[in-house]
Amino acid sequence: MADLAVAPASHPPPAPAPATDLFGEPIEAHPPWFKPDSFLRADFDPDAYVAELRSYVPLESLAAELRAHLAALRAELVGLINRDYADFVGLSARLKGVDAAAARMRAPLADLRDKVAGFRAGASAALAALRAGLEQRAAATAARELLELLLDTSHVVSKVEKLIKELPSAPSDSSNAEVPSIDAQNVEAGTGVRETQSILLERIASEMNRLKFYISHAQNLPFIENMEKRAQGATKLLDGSLERCFVDGLEHRDAKVIYNCLRAYAAIDNTSSAEELFRTTVVSPLIQKIVPQNYAKAVAGASSDGLEDDYEQIKQCVEKDCKFILEISSSENSGLHVFDFLGNSILKEVLSAIQKGKPGAFSPGKPREFLKNYKASLGFLDFLEGYCQSKSAVTKFRSEPAYTDFMRQWNVGVYFSLRFQEIAGGLDSTLTNTISPVGMNEAQGKPLLLKQSIKLLESLQACWSDEVLVFSHCDKFLRLSLQLISRYTAWLSSGLSARKASDGSPNSPADAEWALSIPIDDFIYIMHDVHAVIGELSESGSFIGHVNQLLASCPIEVLNLVKQSILQAVEPLEEVLPVIMNVMIGIIVKKSNEDLKHLKGITATYRMTNKLPVRHSPYVSGILHPLKVFLEGERVSYLSEDDKTKLCRGSTDKITAIYYDLVSEVVTVARKTESSLQRLRQGAQRRVGASTDASDNIISDTDKICMQLFLDIQEYARNLRTIGIDAREIDSYRALWQCVAPKDKQENIQF
Incomplete structure (x- = not known):
């Protein structure tokens, strides 16, 4: 400062x-x-x-x-x-005397500090003594508890051995004997010996459960290790006595004895022994009578690999001879829900019997028999699940190893592969053959005319028939259906493309050869069948309705997806229809071109002559002859009126366009030739000094050719009218009229 x-x-x-x-x-x-x-x-x-x-x-x-x-x-x-x-x-x-005051205040504070330190030391000593005492008390308590555990263990072992010694003295038959005095006070008057034994065994099992609990909590002690041999001996005697009593109760259908024995098995956590005893004692003899175990004998006899009749008999046996124990084990508040006689006794024995007696039942090599056995097996599992009291019981039954092993025997994947080869291979072999329409008598009343189309629908129906479909693999059968439709569409598209190209070269696909040489009438069948297939597979057809009916248990979203997938598969097939129409039109136009080629002969007919045309040329009547023959054929009835109209309109448009091109070429060449000749003629006349006026009134060759062509196109228009086509509506015909008609008739088309 x-x-x-x-x-x-x-x-x-x-x-x-x-x-x-x-x-x-x-x-x-x-x-x-x-x-x-x-x-x-x-x-x-x-x-x-x-x-x-x-x-x-x-x-x-x-x-x-x-x-x-x-x-x-x-x-x-x-x-x-x-x-x-x-x-x-x-x-x-002003701070004088502060040190003395501070010294006076420091003395009581130091005294207080000493007292607090002494009190703290005393408290720490008392706390340490208290903790030591508590530790000694805890050690004594632990030692006492261990001693009590050892004493209880010794007492329980002695008690179990004493109770087990009482068992052999009780008769094992059903005769009424005096109840041992040790249990007389715990058994109701008039209780049979068998029931008494079961009650005694349940009590022993309860004591054995206590003994196991004691031993598990006192391991690695010499006393307990010495006791383990006695406990193991008692366990062995208990298992044997409990097995005899349980089997005796099963043979006499004694519900009380069975109930007590099951409670004893549950107490010692040995449910598998009870399930195995029931399987070997009750279930196995019944199943062996139904399913023969000697496979050679079964093959030699009348027995087959079918399981439907066997399952019916097994159901009757279960209902008659096994229902009692299923009801006992599923009774409320019994504590016996830990037993699974359905899976570990009945289903396990059925599986073993089928594997030994009818191993061919699981073989997918015979698809028809395999599917029958598989569906019968699913029905048998549904029958067994009917004895489950709740959904949790059904879930537990399905999670059992016996259930898993049983379902693993049915190789549905291999079955589908065989069905795929059968269905898809059958369609493919049919498509590789030439077009083969059914007979006219056979086609009456049928929606399809070609064997290939019939095979397609048969294959699609087979995918969803009861004799083929496996519901768990319906997604694979849906994919197979879509593949069949795609294969049929690809077969049509490949053949039509090859026919449209008209090359027939070796580079063409193998499945396109059918379309290279077939007549036009067969394309009528193709057009008809494609329409019929599209109608069958459309939303209003029966196929989608049948599929949705089979999948009715699926959510509505799944049904919509299935319907959309089928409709999308049909869309490429709808695109084939215009291609078929163009191919038929192309065939007709190609035949008509053969007659149109005669048109070029008109030039030679009227060149350097005085001949004038008076009627149409003979080739005109043959231009539309292929179309008329087609329309007058018997098979054209399979075409709809709309398709007939499209065919006529498309054919006449293309024929007329070709007609115009040829006429235009002929007229153009004639005019060029006439112009060249006229220039040569005039040059010669000028050299000789001759007059050129004499040739002005002579009709030229081009005019005569145009007159003849005019008569021809008038006759062609009349022929078009006979098949219902107005020539004036065709653009190329109007251009044709303008090309050859006289000047005074250019604007008015009359024929």
Whole structure:
């Protein structure tokens, strides 16, 4: 403080007046972002303060402001010291006697500290003694509990051995004998010996359960290790006695004895022994009577690999001879739900019997028999699940190893592969053959005419027939159906493309050869069948309805997806229809071209002659002859009226267009030839000085050719009218009329 002291002043200096701006307002000494009051807060954190300001204030500006603030604080401190300087100097003088007062206060405080230390030492010693006592008590308690456990173990072992010794003295038959005195007070009067034995066995099983609990909690002790041999011997005697009593109860259908024995098995956690005893004692003899175990004998006899009749007999046996124990094990509040006689006894024995007696029943090599056996097996499993009391029981039954092993025997994947080869291979072999329509008598009343189309629908129906379909693999059968439709469409498209190209080269696909040489009448069958197949597979057809009916248990979203997939598979088939129409039109047009080629002979007929045309040419009647023959054929009845109209319109349009091209070429060539000859003729006449006026009234060869062609196209128009086509509606015919008609008839087409 000495360095801050300044010379004393009689009067404190006046406080400086705050600076003001031009308008008299005080000027802030610090910028707005610098808040000196922040340093006075109790939770002030310099690091957080600097980190907050550095995001928008340069560190140099912040350091300068802090230095200015420090200087202001120093100045303020000096001012305060100068203002109260007299008090500041006299402070040390007023502190006399403080040391003595502090010494007087220090004595009682030291005494208090010593007392507190002594009390703390005493408390620590008492706490340590208390903890030692508690540890000794815990050790004694643990030792006592261990001793009690050992005594209880010894007592239970002795008790079990004593109870087991009482068992052989009781008769094993059904005669009424006196109940051993040890259990007389616990058995109701008049209870049979068999029931008494079962009650006694249940009690022994309960004690054995206690014994196992004691041994598990006192392992690695010499006493317990010595007891284990006695416990194992008692367990062996208990298992044998319980087995005899349980088998005796099964033979006599004694529900109380069976109930008590099952409770005993459940108590010792040995449910598998009870299930195995029931399988070998009751189920196995019944199943062996139904399913012969000697396979050679079964093959030699009348027995086959069919399982439907066997399952019916097994169901009757289960209903008659096994239902009693199923009802006992599923009774409410019995604690016997841990037993699974359905899977581990009945189903396990059935599987073993089929594997030994009828192993061929699981073979998918015979698809028809395999599917019958598989569906019969699923029905048998449904029958067994009917004895389950709840969904959880059904889930437990399906999770049993016996159920899993049984389902693993049915290789449905191999079955589908065989069916795939059968169905897809059958269609493929049919498609590779030539077009083979059914007979006219056979076709009456049938929607399809070609064997290939019939085979397609038969294959699709086979995929979803009861004799083929496996519901668990319906997705694969749906994919097979879509593949069949695609294969049929590809077969049509390949053949039509090859026929349209008309090359017949070796590069053509093998399945396209059928379309290279067939007559046009067969394409009528193809057009008819494609329409019929599309109608059958459309949304209004019966195929989608049949599939949705089979999949009715599926969600509506799945049904919609199935329907959409089938409709999408049909879309490429719909695109084939215009191609078929174009192929038929192309065949007709090609035949008509053979007659149109005779048109070029008109030029030679009327060149350098005085002959004038008087009637149409003979070739005109043959232009539309192929189309007329087609329309008058018997098979054209299989075409719809719309297809007939499209065929006539498309054929006549193309024929007329070709007709126009040929006529235009003939007229053009004739005019060029006539112009060349006329120039030569005029040049010769000028050389000889002859007059050229004599040739002005002579009809030229081009005019005679045009006159003949005009007569021809009029006859052609009349022929078009006979098949229902108005020539004036054809653009190429109007161009043809303009090409050859006289000037006075250019605007009015009459024929």
